[in-house]
Amino acid sequence: MALRGNLRDFTITQLLNLINLAQKTGTLVVEGPTETAQVAFRDGKLAYAQVGQGVSGLAYILHKANKLSSGQFKAIQQRSNQISDKELGLLLINAGYLTQEDILTNLQQYFGDIVQRLFTWVEGFFHFENDILPPDDRISVRLDLENLIIEGSRQMREWEQLQDEIPSLDMALKFTDRPGTNLRNVNLSVEEWRVVSFINPRNTIKQIANATKMNDLEIRRIVYGLLQAGLVEICRLEGAAPIQQVRVFPTEDKEEQKSLVNRLISRIRSL
Amino acid sequence: MQTVKMVVTGPFSAGKTEFIRSVSEIDVVSTERRISSTAEKTVKEATTVAMDFGRITVDDDLVLYLFGTPGQKRFDFMWEILSEGMLGFIVMVDSTRPETFREARSILETFRAYAPTPYVVAANKQDMKEAWEPEDMRHALRLDPKVKFLPCVATDRDSVKSTLLELLYSILSEMESGEK
Numbered sequence: 478m479a480l481r482g483n484l485r486d487f488t489i490t491q492l493l494n495l496i497n498l499a500q501k502t503g504t505l506v507v508e509g510p511t512e513t514a515q516v517a518f519r520d521g522k523l524a525y526a527q528v529g530q531g532v533s534g535l536a537y538i539l540h541k542a543n544k545l546s547s548g549q550f551k552a553i554q555q556r557s558n559q560i561s562d563k564e565l566g567l568l569l570i571n572a573g574y575l576t577q578e579d580i581l582t583n584l585q586q587y588f589g590d591i592v593q594r595l596f597t598w599v600e601g602f603f604h605f606e607n608d609i610l611p612p613d614d615r616i617s618v619r620l621d622l623e624n625l626i627i628e629g630s631r632q633m634r635e636w637e638q639l640q641d642e643i644p645s646l647d648m649a650l651k652f653t654d655r656p657g658t659n660l661r662n663v664n665l666s667v668e669e670w671r672v673v674s675f676i677n678p679r680n681t682i683k684q685i686a687n688a689t690k691m692n693d694l695e696i697r698r699i700v701y702g703l704l705q706a707g708l709v710e711i712c713r714l715e716g717a718a719p720i721q722q723v724r725v726f727p728t729e730d731k732e733e734q735k736s737l738v739n740r741l742i743s744r745i746r747s748l
Numbered sequence: 749m750q751t752v753k754m755v756v757t758g759p760f761s762a763g764k765t766e767f768i769r770s771v772s773e774i775d776v777v778s779t780e781r782r783i784s785s786t787a788e789k790t791v792k793e794a795t796t797v798a799m800d801f802g803r804i805t806v807d808d809d810l811v812l813y814l815f816g817t818p819g820q821k822r823f824d825f826m827w828e829i830l831s832e833g834m835l836g837f838i839v840m841v842d843s844t845r846p847e848t849f850r851e852a853r854s855i856l857e858t859f860r861a862y863a864p865t866p867y868v869v870a871a872n873k874q875d876m877k878e879a880w881e882p883e884d885m886r887h888a889l890r891l892d893p894k895v896k897f898l899p900c901v902a903t904d905r906d907s908v909k910s911t912l913l914e915l916l917y918s919i920l921s922e923m924e925s926g927e928k
Contacts, residue, residue, distance in 0.1 A: 641850075641851060641854055642850065642854050644854070644858060648861060707890060710857075711857055711861065712861075713861055724833055725752070725833055725834065725835055725865065726752065726835075727750035727751065727752065728750070731923070734923060735920065735923055735924075737750070737752065737810060738916055738919055738920045738923065739920070740806050740807060740810055741752070741806055741810075741812055741916055742913060742916045742917070742920070744804060744805075744806040744807070744812075745771075745804070745909055745912050745913050745916065746909070746913065748771060748804070748905065748909055
């Protein structure tokens with residue numbers, strides 16, 4: 478029977494364990510909440526991974542890893558029909574621009590990151606296509622799954638904790654009103670500064686993540702750090718449609734409301 | 749008949765059901781179920797899965813309802829429903845289980861986001877010898893100095909009364925400051 482199902486019933490960890498133990502060869506297609514990932518395995522080892530249908534390939538991966546400048550990436554893109562990933566790899570090695578190890582390390586890192594992202598997908602469908610591998614012109618790797626599974630499980634625990642701490646990315650952030658705290662004196666990483674620059678009750682955490690090109694896990698990590706340091710606090714989005722005001726008091730009259738609270742106080746005292 | 753409601757929330761096993769039971773004039777309508785998870789079972793045998801419901805009749809014309817939320821995260825879809833139209837809320841924290849402080853903080857933030865109503869935080873189980881000092885708890889929970897943080901014993905009626913009164917005083921004071 479074909480390996481297909483729902484991530485709710487069979488998690489990414491279980492899938493990777495199965496592929497590893499059964500030493501499977503083929504492509505796992507995972508349809509997540511917003512995008513689809515294709516992860517190829519050869520004899521139970523990670524060979525290739527891709528998310529979405531957008532730009533991918535060696536040039537993109539090396540550009541993302543800052544191994545190629547934007548100009549170089551653009552020039553390669555323009556010739557993308559004429560040059561395959563393997564040819565590009567050879568070209569870069571022969572030109573002494575990168576070593577074979579550089580290329581493989583960056584590919585492993587990129588593919589590994591995609592697999593790690595999958596651990597945060599709890600909704601979606603998957604199917605495994607036996608014996609289907611990426612096209613021959615793509616460079617594949619051989620990466621043991623054990624470490625990815627261990628790291629992924631660790632991240633999943635972290636993910637669950639972060640979800641407890643920041644249940645919704647539709648909320649906004651604002652700086653805490655703490656006199657004496659000067660943000661300039663706080664040591665923040667480049668990523669943290671990028672997030673800080675977007676903090677405003679008019680931006681949701683999700684919008685900040687989009688603007689800073691961070692995934693859910695990355696933005697939650699940074700927001701969690703800022704919350705823990707007491708620099709920011711979660712607030713309702715400014716300008717958002719007000720929550721439908723549910724009546725708290727049975728009367729609109731302010732004096733009657735006060736009298737009602739005073740009656741409650743007297744009653745509780747008399748208990 | 750006029751009715752008003754208050755919500756008692758907090759992490760799993762914080763003492764919400766006991767709190768309501770101590771002052772309710774009716775037997776608390778509790779939707780408790782036996783716990784299946786081994787880890788949670790070591791803490792207590794049954795837990796609230798939907799809500800607890802208690803009542804205090806004030807006079808012929810006014811009734812206060814107390815709603816207790818389920819503490820386990822997987823029932824959090826109930827929280828928003830229960831928070832609708834509340835006069836204020838109480839966050840119960842188990843003073844003997846620091847591992848729940850983080851969750852208590854998160855629940856507090858969630859309820860604050862649902863409704864900008866007054867609230868107090870109650871440090872429950874202060875009668876137990878392993879209970880944390882309230883001042884240490886305040887720091888651990890990162891509570892603003894303006895937030896009322898009250899030592900409490902949910903099984904003791906007087907202690908529960910004091911907590912409810914403090915919340916009512918906060919409600920009254922907010923109404924008065926809103927008039928200025």
